[in-house]
Amino acid sequence: MRGPDVQWYVVLSAILFSTGAIGVMLRRSPLIILLSVEIMLNSANLLLIAFSRLHGREDGQIFAISVMAVAASEVVVGLGLIVALGRRHVDLDVDKLRTLRG
Amino acid sequence: MKAAAWICLLLPLASTILITLAGTRISRRVAGYVSTLTTMGSFAAAVVAFVQMVGESPEHRGHLTTSWTWLAAGPYHFGFTLLTDQLSMVMMLIVAGVGSLIVAYSVGYMDGEDEERRYFAYMSLFVFSMLLLVQSGNLLLLLAGWGMVGLSSYLLIGYHQDRPSAVAAAKKAFVMNAFGDATMALALFLLIQQSGRLDYAGVFAASPHGGTIANLIALGLLGGAVAKSAQIPLHTWLPDAMEGPTPVSALIHAATMVTAGVYLIVRTHPLFENAYVIEDLAAGLGAATLLMAGLIALVQTDIKRVIAYSTMSQIGYMFVGAGLGAYPNAMFHLMTHAFFKALLFLAAGLAIHAVVGEQDIRKLAGIGKLMPFTKVVFLIGSLALVGIFPFAGFFSKDSILAAALDRGWFGVTIFAIGQVGAFLTGLYAFRLFFIVFTGEPSAFAREHFHSHHGKEGPLSMVWTVGALAVLSCIGGFLQFAPFWHPLSTWLDPIERPLAEPATWQEWLASGIAITAGLAGIFVAWTIYAAKRVKAPRAVPLFERKFYWDELYDVLFYRSAEVLTRGLYAFVERPLIGGSISAVSGALGLGSRELSAAQNGLVRSYALALASGLAILTVVFLAAR
Numbered sequence: 001m002r003g004p005d006v007q008w009y010v011v012l013s014a015i016l017f018s019t020g021a022i023g024v025m026l027r028r029s030p031l032i033i034l035l036s037v038e039i040m041l042n043s044a045n046l047l048l049i050a051f052s053r054l055h056g057r058e059d060g061q062i063f064a065i066s067v068m069a070v071a072a073s074e075v076v077v078g079l080g081l082i083v084a085l086g087r088r089h090v091d092l093d094v095d096k097l098r099t100l101r102g
Numbered sequence: 103m104k105a106a107a108w109i110c111l112l113l114p115l116a117s118t119i120l121i122t123l124a125g126t127r128i129s130r131r132v133a134g135y136v137s138t139l140t141t142m143g144s145f146a147a148a149v150v151a152f153v154q155m156v157g158e159s160p161e162h163r164g165h166l167t168t169s170w171t172w173l174a175a176g177p178y179h180f181g182f183t184l185l186t187d188q189l190s191m192v193m194m195l196i197v198a199g200v201g202s203l204i205v206a207y208s209v210g211y212m213d214g215e216d217e218e219r220r221y222f223a224y225m226s227l228f229v230f231s232m233l234l235l236v237q238s239g240n241l242l243l244l245l246a247g248w249g250m251v252g253l254s255s256y257l258l259i260g261y262h263q264d265r266p267s268a269v270a271a272a273k274k275a276f277v278m279n280a281f282g283d284a285t286m287a288l289a290l291f292l293l294i295q296q297s298g299r300l301d302y303a304g305v306f307a308a309s310p311h312g313g314t315i316a317n318l319i320a321l322g323l324l325g326g327a328v329a330k331s332a333q334i335p336l337h338t339w340l341p342d343a344m345e346g347p348t349p350v351s352a353l354i355h356a357a358t359m360v361t362a363g364v365y366l367i368v369r370t371h372p373l374f375e376n377a378y379v380i381e382d383l384a385a386g387l388g389a390a391t392l393l394m395a396g397l398i399a400l401v402q403t404d405i406k407r408v409i410a411y412s413t414m415s416q417i418g419y420m421f422v423g424a425g426l427g428a429y430p431n432a433m434f435h436l437m438t439h440a441f442f443k444a445l446l447f448l449a450a451g452l453a454i455h456a457v458v459g460e461q462d463i464r465k466l467a468g469i470g471k472l473m474p475f476t477k478v479v480f481l482i483g484s485l486a487l488v489g490i491f492p493f494a495g496f497f498s499k500d501s502i503l504a505a506a507l508d509r510g511w512f513g514v515t516i517f518a519i520g521q522v523g524a525f526l527t528g529l530y531a532f533r534l535f536f537i538v539f540t541g542e543p544s545a546f547a548r549e550h551f552h553s554h555h556g557k558e559g560p561l562s563m564v565w566t567v568g569a570l571a572v573l574s575c576i577g578g579f580l581q582f583a584p585f586w587h588p589l590s591t592w593l594d595p596i597e598r599p600l601a602e603p604a605t606w607q608e609w610l611a612s613g614i615a616i617t618a619g620l621a622g623i624f625v626a627w628t629i630y631a632a633k634r635v636k637a638p639r640a641v642p643l644f645e646r647k648f649y650w651d652e653l654y655d656v657l658f659y660r661s662a663e664v665l666t667r668g669l670y671a672f673v674e675r676p677l678i679g680g681s682i683s684a685v686s687g688a689l690g691l692g693s694r695e696l697s698a699a700q701n702g703l704v705r706s707y708a709l710a711l712a713s714g715l716a717i718l719t720v721v722f723l724a725a726r
Contacts, residue, residue, distance in 0.1 A: 021708075021712055024705075024708045025705055025708050025709050025712065026705070028705075033704075094703075094704045094705060095703060095705070097704075098701070098702030098703060099702055
């Protein structure tokens, strides 16, 4: 036995993805939405790695690493925007940020 | 004989081609001489053919020559065939003879016009077309000639193409003639369906006796004849056609083309005899036209229009003759009419030429004093027109009226109308003569009159008018019904007349007609020359030409206008325009509604994304 079966990973990944998706849809704070997106990305990474192990091939892991790289850079941009908003004393509420002209 | 017939036909065509191709390389005068000489050559060839024909026995005078098969379609073969027989011989002599005189006259009349070459090319084209019409050996070729004379008539009426009225008149003539061409073509379709052939002998043998088909065939041919010959109800183009130069009016709209309808009826008389109702209709239309045209001519003030209405009236007599079966008499009147009507037009042309184009008889009044020669020849023409012994019209018109007496009550009715017409002829012809040629010259005439080197016109105009005056004096003696009748004998193998009046009928008809004509002249003299009676006021009905133009305006132009306006209001705008604006409106509305979905709420976008994904997943799973 090398740990739990692949089904468990799939189920966990689904739970994580749903959590993230619901977070994106329901929460108003851009910070939390960013976190939820990260959770969804990581659920996908979990699946990639799980199936990579199941099939004994490494390309899934490589994909997971590149997804992490993309997610990191995305967080940099996202957090940067949020900090900029905070500095300008704008309400951190996506429902109020409806137009691009701040 | 055959060679002469071909030369007669093709010389004018050669002249047209030559003048057209030579263009400005030949002078305007040379173009006139080319046209004159070729038409005269045509006449010479016709005379040669005539002399040869006289030498043959009467039963063998018809000659068919086919140069090639012109049109072959399935089982149908129509050759380029010329028929030279007694009837076409008469027409060839008239067309080429009178034609060459009038073309010669044109050399003087058209001198100084800008585009004489074009004029003479058209004239030659007309002579060719008319000869093709009368020489054709089958109905298809006749229809081709029929259309081509219509074309050359159109071109010549519209010769002054910078004058809007001339262009309008040309268009009117062409449309009316095209209507006639169409009914003729329909009749030919019926004939092909009946017999499969279009040569005269074959068609006459195979056409049905009586019945609807025979009536329709005759009616179609009559439609063509009526349009070409300006009879009721397709007559309104002829007075307007006077916009063309005067020699054109003389040649096309008096002497030759407008009588083509009479020629057609005489040529295809077996078809008309098979449909006697239509033949009676032809006579009735002729009678109605001769009466109506005579009444309108009483009040016209344009010298050429008066003569034009008199032409309509005289062709009415010919239609009466042809419709009642007096074919030789109709042809005889066609011939004498060609002489005296060409004479009247050309004499009027002398007067018009002398005062630089003025045609109003009130302005021309009294010009006879300045132009004694024109006055004499116009008098000769008028006397021949009225039918006073011994001038040409006396012999031919009276024999038509005599023939009418021989055809039962219908004939007697037409006889009565014809006699009234004879009175009107005397009245309008001498109204014109007395106003224009007697009395003191008007101020306008004095001021604008200019003689041509002391003469009344160029030599080419004077001698041709003189020749026609001589023909109008002696032409009638060709046939003096009770005593000698060479023309009837000559034509007898072609058409046996249905009406052969007795001698007492000839005397009665002549007696009444000459009395009526003299009475007309006397009335005209009292009113317009002696001025014993004040001229009555013109009747509006006559002045407006019996409202035919207005009727056609309402019937065709206005009704079409109302129809198209209705279609625009009730079909074009709601249906066609409406459907397009409905499509664009629906698209605009839809996109406006859809743009509301773009509201800037990130969460709703995310929801749409997620639900779209969910729906797609469900769909794909279900599809498996």
